[in-house]
Amino acid sequence: MMETQGQVIGIRHGRVLVRTVGAAGCGSCAAGRGCGAGVLGKLFRRRSPEVEAVTDIDVDLGDQVIIGMDDTGMLYGSLALYGAPLAGLLVGMTATAILFPGSGDAVVLMAGLAGMLAGLVWLTAISRRIADERRYRPVVLRRVGNMVSSPLS
Secondary structure (H helix, E strand, O other): OEEEEEEEEEEEOOEEEEEEOOOOOOHHHHOOOOOOHHHHHHHHOOOOOEEEEEOOOOOOOOOEEEEEEOHHHHHHHHHHHHHHHHHHHHHHHHHHHHHOOOOOHHHHHHHHHHHHHHHHHHHHHHHHHHOOOHHHOOEEEEEOOOOOOOOOO
16 A cells, blocks of 8 residues: 555545645655656646545645555556557557558557547547546555554555
8 A cells, every 4th residue: 555644724524625835855865865856847847746536534724634545546547548558559559550551650649649548538538437546546554643554454
């Protein structure tokens, strides 16, 4: 389970809006070692990210909470987010190059972009279908300093 801390900034019908404490980079960046992604993150970060989370716990505005997301849900969601458009791009380009061998680079590129668009359309349809599944949504696990049990455990 991936967890992060945040502050409740909005409440509506079993869901809360949480402003998370965004971390720029890993622990190595914080210690001044590593690749430097933390420096770039600090340079380009405009504001703390806001996340809508499902909750079964009674929380109020301003409460500090721990939100979490199932690891497999995060993995599958990331694979779909990056994989579907990429697969569409590759399938579109490859199919066009094989089925129409003399078609030229511009046609193959356009077919690849059409395949990527098809992957994005598929991703949108799937996202709407699974939008309320808890394993793909952040969940409020507990209030900070409070020993309320997790709804996922």
